[in-house]
Amino acid sequence: MSDPVDEVPIARLLAVAYRQLIDGLHRRLAERGWDDVRPAYGFVLLALRDADAKVTDLAALLGVSKQATSKLIDQMVEGRYVTRVAPASDARQRTIALAPRGRELLAAVEGIYGELEGEWANLVGTQAVARLHKTLTEVVLATHGGAFPTVRPTG
Amino acid sequence: MSDPVDEVPIARLLAVAYRQLIDGLHRRLAERGWDDVRPAYGFVLLALRDADAKVTDLAALLGVSKQATSKLIDQMVEGRYVTRVAPASDARQRTIALAPRGRELLAAVEGIYGELEGEWANLVGTQAVARLHKTLTEVVLATHGGAFPTVRPTG
DNA sequence: CGCAATCGTCAACCAAGTTGACGATCGGTC
DNA sequence: GACCGATCGTCAACTTGGTTGACGATTGCG
Numbered sequence: 001m002s003d004p005v006d007e008v009p010i011a012r013l014l015a016v017a018y019r020q021l022i023d024g025l026h027r028r029l030a031e032r033g034w035d036d037v038r039p040a041y042g043f044v045l046l047a048l049r050d051a052d053a054k055v056t057d058l059a060a061l062l063g064v065s066k067q068a069t070s071k072l073i074d075q076m077v078e079g080r081y082v083t084r085v086a087p088a089s090d091a092r093q094r095t096i097a098l099a100p101r102g103r104e105l106l107a108a109v110e111g112i113y114g115e116l117e118g119e120w121a122n123l124v125g126t127q128a129v130a131r132l133h134k135t136l137t138e139v140v141l142a143t144h145g146g147a148f149p150t151v152r153p154t155g
Numbered sequence: 156m157s158d159p160v161d162e163v164p165i166a167r168l169l170a171v172a173y174r175q176l177i178d179g180l181h182r183r184l185a186e187r188g189w190d191d192v193r194p195a196y197g198f199v200l201l202a203l204r205d206a207d208a209k210v211t212d213l214a215a216l217l218g219v220s221k222q223a224t225s226k227l228i229d230q231m232v233e234g235r236y237v238t239r240v241a242p243a244s245d246a247r248q249r250t251i252a253l254a255p256r257g258r259e260l261l262a263a264v265e266g267i268y269g270e271l272e273g274e275w276a277n278l279v280g281t282q283a284v285a286r287l288h289k290t291l292t293e294v295v296l297a298t299h300g301g302a303f304p305t306v307r308p309t310g
Numbered sequence: 311c312g313c314a315a316t317c318g319t320c321a322a323c324c325a326a327g328t329t330g331a332c333g334a335t336c337g338g339t340c
Numbered sequence: 341g342a343c344c345g346a347t348c349g350t351c352a353a354c355t356t357g358g359t360t361g362a363c364g365a366t367t368g369c370g
Contacts, residue, residue, distance in 0.1 A: 008303070009268045010275075010284075011176040012201070013291040016306055018169035020298060025166065040357090046167070055318060068358055070318060092317035092366050113164045120165075123297045128290045129165070135283045136168040142278045143175060148163070151171055195326090210349060223327055225349060247335045247348035 021116055028112045036079055040072055043151050045106040052097040063150035176271055183267045191234055195227055198306050200261040207252040
């Protein structure tokens with residue numbers, strides 16, 4: 001690639017940077033023994049951190065069908081990251097909650113994100129990273145009516 | 156999602172922002188009649204803007220196998236975006252070049268990127284967007300020995 | 311009570327990757 | 341020139357992670 005750096009579309013920068021973070025995350029997770037983890041797990045773990053969720057909630061969050069979500073949860077149940085229980089309030093539903101192993105994984109993920117972001121801060125400065133975070137947040141919120149949008153897994 | 160915005164990992168912001176740009180790009184392309192375009196086409200078009208390439212070059216750039224690349228090129232040849240010719244220098248190879256229609260598509264893509272980035276500038280300011288570009292570029296270059304890395308398509 | 315709506319799972323299918331294989335062609339060595 | 345390992349790109353079989361359709365069970369409302 002010989003295009004001047006100034007002309008690289010932001011979309012490509014985002015793609016490369018995202019890929020880099022995700023690859024780094026999964027490499028470090030594997031090094032620490034978490035070697036059966038898909039990128040999509042991260043979004044589910046985050047969603048469940050503060051509150052349990054239903055399959056349809058997670059599907060909406062992830063931006064995929066409920067069938068795809070159900071499959072993903074299958075895997076996560078099998079890996080013992082989440083639990084799936086029919087609540088007393090509605091026998092059709094399944095309540096998905098973090099299992100202890102899922103909490104441990106979430107802690108590992110957030111720790112590694114901290115490391116990776118810290119490495120970025122070492123490269124370009126803490127302020128630049130904070131500004132990056134701020135700018136992206138503003139753009140995303142402004143273009144989605146002030147709310148965090150669906151995350152379609154991109155990897 | 157109830158997590159405070161400050162705690163959203165950058166990886167997620169990147170994913171959302173990227174998704175947003177790509178979706179916006181493809182929506183506008185479709186509106187302008189380009190309705191058979193995959194996100195991966197963009198990376199190929201960019202790569203071919205200044206120089207023809209071989210299948211293995213593109214595979215390395217895209218971060219996928221040569222078989223996957225060959226298939227992708229199949230589609231792009233069929234859509235008349237690129238041409239594929241065995242060069243006189245080596246009968247095993249295939250030289251992939253932009254066809255006229257591919258050049259038109261590339262121009263459309265770059266125009267839309269300009270629009271989208273302009274909209275971001277309207278939201279957060281021209282300077283913030285420029286800084287975003289700069290920071291991401293620095294991070295990416297610093298972590299890849301000064302060179303632009305492989306882009307594995309993320310969508 | 312009846313029925314439309316909702317839930318989540320099963321099943322079939324699809325797109326875009328992966329790995330293995332292979333015929334054709336190079337390029338280096340003898 | 342002959343031989344052979346390396347390289348090229350395509351074919352083929354397979355996998356993965358989605359999609360859509362279907363459906364039995366369960367709600368919630370009239």
